[in-house]
Amino acid sequence: MRDPVAIVAAGVVTPIGQDLDAFWSSLLTGGAGITRIERFPVADLGVGLGGEIKKLPPAPRRAPECRASRLLLAAASELRSGGGALLARDPARLAVVVGTALGGVAEGERALAGAAGLRTLAGALYDSPARNLARGLGARGPVLTVSTACASGATALGVGAELVREGVADVVVAGGYDVLCRFVMKGFDVLRALTRDAIRPFDRRRSGTLLGEGAGLVLLAREQDAAAGPRLGRLLGHASGSDGSHIAAPDPNGRGLEYSVRAALAEAGVAPTAIDFVSAHGTATPLNDRVETNVLKRVLGRRAHEIPVNSIKGYMGHTMGAAAALEAIMCLLAARHGVIPPTFGLEDPDPECDLDYVPRTPRAARPRIMLSTSAGFGGCNASLVLEGV
Amino acid sequence: MKVAGVGVITGWGRGVEALPADAAATAGGRYVVAIPRPAPPGDRLRRATRECLLGIGAVEELLQTVARPASELAGPGTALLYVTASAYGAANRAFLGARGGTLHFPYTAPSAVPAEVAIEYGLCGAYVNFIGGAAATVDALWYAGSLLERGACTQALVLAVETFAECADLYRRARWLAAGPLVEAAACALLRPGGRRAEYDPDPVGVDAARRRTGQTFACEPLIALAVAGGDPAAVAGRWRGRRAGLRRL
Numbered sequence: 088m089r090d091p092v093a094i095v096a097a098g099v100v101t102p103i104g105q106d107l108d109a110f111w112s113s114l115l116t117g118g119a120g121i122t123r124i125e126r127f128p129v130a131d132l133g134v135g136l137g138g139e140i141k142k143l144p145p146a147p148r149r150a151p152e153c154r155a156s157r158l159l160l161a162a163a164s165e166l167r168s169g170g171g172a173l174l175a176r177d178p179a180r181l182a183v184v185v186g187t188a189l190g191g192v193a194e195g196e197r198a199l200a201g202a203a204g205l206r207t208l209a210g211a212l213y214d215s216p217a218r219n220l221a222r223g224l225g226a227r228g229p230v231l232t233v234s235t236a237c238a239s240g241a242t243a244l245g246v247g248a249e250l251v252r253e254g255v256a257d258v259v260v261a262g263g264y265d266v267l268c269r270f271v272m273k274g275f276d277v278l279r280a281l282t283r284d285a286i287r288p289f290d291r292r293r294s295g296t297l298l299g300e301g302a303g304l305v306l307l308a309r310e311q312d313a314a315a316g317p318r319l320g321r322l323l324g325h326a327s328g329s330d331g332s333h334i335a336a337p338d339p340n341g342r343g344l345e346y347s348v349r350a351a352l353a354e355a356g357v358a359p360t361a362i363d364f365v366s367a368h369g370t371a372t373p374l375n376d377r378v379e380t381n382v383l384k385r386v387l388g389r390r391a392h393e394i395p396v397n398s399i400k401g402y403m404g405h406t407m408g409a410a411a412a413l414e415a416i417m418c419l420l421a422a423r424h425g426v427i428p429p430t431f432g433l434e435d436p437d438p439e440c441d442l443d444y445v446p447r448t449p450r451a452a453r454p455r456i457m458l459s460t461s462a463g464f465g466g467c468n469a470s471l472v473l474e475g476v
Numbered sequence: 477m478k479v480a481g482v483g484v485i486t487g488w489g490r491g492v493e494a495l496p497a498d499a500a501a502t503a504g505g506r507y508v509v510a511i512p513r514p515a516p517p518g519d520r521l522r523r524a525t526r527e528c529l530l531g532i533g534a535v536e537e538l539l540q541t542v543a544r545p546a547s548e549l550a551g552p553g554t555a556l557l558y559v560t561a562s563a564y565g566a567a568n569r570a571f572l573g574a575r576g577g578t579l580h581f582p583y584t585a586p587s588a589v590p591a592e593v594a595i596e597y598g599l600c601g602a603y604v605n606f607i608g609g610a611a612a613t614v615d616a617l618w619y620a621g622s623l624l625e626r627g628a629c630t631q632a633l634v635l636a637v638e639t640f641a642e643c644a645d646l647y648r649r650a651r652w653l654a655a656g657p658l659v660e661a662a663a664c665a666l667l668r669p670g671g672r673r674a675e676y677d678p679d680p681v682g683v684d685a686a687r688r689r690t691g692q693t694f695a696c697e698p699l700i701a702l703a704v705a706g707g708d709p710a711a712v713a714g715r716w717r718g719r720r721a722g723l724r725r726l
Contacts, residue, residue: 089626179678188585190607192568199572205649213564213586213607218717229678230719231615232607234586242604249622255676270572274581326628329556329603331594334523335582342600346552350602350628464582465591467603 088356091321091474092248093313094305096169097416098162101301102138102403106165110413111420113402114428115449120403121285121297127269134281137267138299138404147223153194153210154266156219158302158409159185163224163260169317170306173258174224182228182256183221184247185304186239186263187408188463190232191215193268216264228256235327236463237368239263240303240411241471245325247307257312262304265407271298278335280372286405287432288369288398289376289440296370299404303412319419321474323456324355330466337375341382343468348386348460355472357456359387362394364427364454366414367444368462369398370405371432379460380440395452397445401432411461415471418457422475425453477621478671480631482703483538485530486661486690487511490537492703499691503657507648509691510641511660521592525583527563528592531637534662535593538633542666550598555629557616558590559636561609561694561716566642589637602629609694610683610714614721617698617712620667621674621723632667636695653717659691663699672725680713680722 097107102120104110112118120138129135143154144161151157167174174181190213198208209215214232221230229250235242240263247261265271275281275298282295307322328346332338352359365387367379384391399417406413421427427450436444459471487509488494488502496502503509514529521529539546567584582588587605594603602623606612613636620632640647640658647658686693686701693700698714713722 190564190586192572195568196572199569205646208646209650209653211568212561214561214612214717229615229676229721231612234605234607235603236585236587246604246619249619253618253622253676255618255678270568270584274571274584277581327603328552329590329594329600331598331600333595334580334588334591343603346600354626354628463587464585465587466594467587467591467605 089354090252091310091323092251093308093310093321094319094419095173095308095313095316096166096306097319098165099303099413099416100158100161101413102140102299105144114399114417115426117431120299124267129272132272132276134276134283136297139267140300151219153191153216153219155191155216155264158264158266159216159220160223162302162304163220166260166304166306172316173306173308176258178225178227180228180257181226182250182259183217183226184231184243184259184261185217185220186233186243187213187265188234188236188239189265189271192270193266196268196270224260235467235469236465237407237410238461238463238467238469239408241461241469242327244322244415244471248322248325251307251309259307260304261307262412263408264302265300265409267298267300285432286371286401288371288401288430289437289444290433291435291437293371293373293376295372296400297404299406301406301409301413303409303416318476320422320476323357323474324351324472326350326354327469332466335464337378337462338466339378341378343466344460344462345382345385347468347470348382351470351472357472360390361456362387362458364421364457365394365396366418366459367396367398368460369400377439380442383442391442395427395445395450396442397427397430399428411459414459415473418459418473419475422454425451427452477624477667477669477674479702480666480668481538481542482663482665482699483534483541484663484700484703485511485533485537487659495689497689499657499659499689503691507656507658508640508644509657509659523580524592525567527637527639528589530662531589531593531635532596534635534664535597538664538666546597552601553630554599555602555620555623555632556590556594556599557620557632557634558605559613559616559695560586560638563589563637563639566639569643593635609716610697611716611719611721613695613698614712614714614723617723618674618676624667624669633664634667635664636699637662638694638696654692657691659693661693661696663696665699665702674723675725677722677724680720682711683713683715683720
């Protein structure tokens with residue numbers, strides 16, 4: 088069992104809300120984040136829908152043009168309300184760990200199309216947005232970028248917590264981001280992984296996912312350092328696991344996902360019977376939702392059918408590197424407010440996905456110990472065990 | 477943690493024995509010293525990108541170095557920590573260049589290289605990909621040490637791959653990012669529990685230790701430095717885009 092790490096504050100920028108209150112409100116009221124993409128041409132693609140943020144929050148002075156960096160900086164600005172004192176402490180002991188599936192590839196797209204210069208191309212390096220975030224925060228501690236595809240946000244929180252536990256940093260800004268761009272839309276289009284319908288996690292009619300963009304960040308600190316101030320909760324455990332199975336599809340047996348869930352629970356010192364709520368990856372692809380259901384049944388045992396499980400991808404699309412961070416934040420807000428947001432888009436449950444997926448309406452509940460699962464291309468899996476307050 | 481061995485392939489050849497005394501002089505004006513695409517046996521890797529094949533090549537080189545069979549890597553006990561600053565560039569560029577139909581999209585992700593390595597060797601344990609140059613490799617070594625120390629794995633592979641040939645024109649225009657010669661490389665270290673605890677050093681001395689011999693190998697540099705030092709240096713350090721990181725008492 089590892090020492091818990093305090094989650095002091097959080098910040099989000101999403102298609103359904105550009106701060107925690109708006110994000111939470113939309114999760115409960117079913118705010119629609121899926122729209123026709125307007126920022127780049129999609130007419131030649133099979134699917135032109137996504138969770139696009141139509142208007143970014145005002146940029147700080149001298150902010151980079153890079154959209155990914157703008158999202159991160161906007162999410163970080165909200166951290167100051169709960170964690171301003173910690174952020175201001177010692178820049179040399181402030182670290183940044185962000186996860187991304189795409190890095191700054193949108194910048195590469197612009198530069199190679201001749202719309203921007205060579206400096207912009209440097210922004211296409213996957214670690215550029217994290218550097219811009221660190222610069223914006225004045226952080227002079229380690230600045231890490233991790234990329235475990237769509238599990239990146241969870242990996243970032245886990246690595247960030249380890250930096251705190253091991254004393255490499257006192258305070259860590261950790262989370263994930265990704266932006267919509269033609270590159271990724273075209274890629275998923277080629278794979279025929281996008282639905283022409285709505286995202287319907289765990290539904291009999293589910294036919295694929297839609298992509299979204301966003302950023303979610305949390306402020307991590309040692310328990311004793313966070314004791315005096317407000318906090319959202321605690322990160323109890325994290326583990327990542329590889330499928331070693333297929334370059335694009337999840338392992339049909341969910342081997343890596345199961346490994347990551349069990350290892351995260353072990354790190355947290357939490358028994359499966361103690362889990363009150365699960366935030367599932369829930370992409371609404373036929374295979375993912377079935378594999379995930381089976382993994383949860385194996386790990387949670389008899390209680391699997393009693394534990395509420397949701398997926399929030401139906402609200403805003405799959406935000407890739409941001410998804411796991413946003414889902415972790417959703418868990419903490421659910422604990423704080425005593426309500427579990429429903430699985431938006433789930434109307435006709437798939438008999439093969441027979442857990443309690445919180446359909447249609449919010450559920451009054453006060454979960455304390457929560458599990459969040461994530462998976463991505465290349466057999467990347469990551470799980471987080473969180474405690475709400 | 478202890479370094480059981482390091483497998484190295486570079487544009488100069490296989491192993492540290494192939495490294496010249498002075499990379500710049502030996503490059504003879506070449507800006508990129510490339511590694512030809514390996515030709516793996518069988519059909520499974522027919523769609524894999526060159527960087528994926530180099531990753532597998534580095535693990536093969538490691539297995540030869542430590543004289544152990546591949547079967548000893550399989551299972552959940554082996555953690556895989558992958559690092560790169562640039563190896564996704566070729567696939568990203570190919571896909572952006574409207575040749576997406578010919579390249580399987582998942583290969584554009586940095587996670588493609590460790591994915592193919594995990595599939596090839598049956599790895600299904602802890603798994604993190606770090607993006608950046610030599611400083612990120614130090615982060616990966618530190619994280620591997622943490623996993624080993626808390627028993628989250630029984631051994632760890634830290635794998636780095638860097639390719640430049642497909643984006644050579646862009647690097648040539650961006651010499652402020654990295655002076656040449658850029659030397660393609662893949663390196664893999666096998667770490668086991670034991671030895672002295674590695675302490676993270678945010679401001680190390682002795683960065684760029686291997687660069688004179690290797691040329692610019694970005695994330696591979698600290699692993700090559702470990703190999704040159706026989707796997708038992710007092711410290712390892714790296715620098716990338718102005719950021720430094722090191723481990724002491726390795």
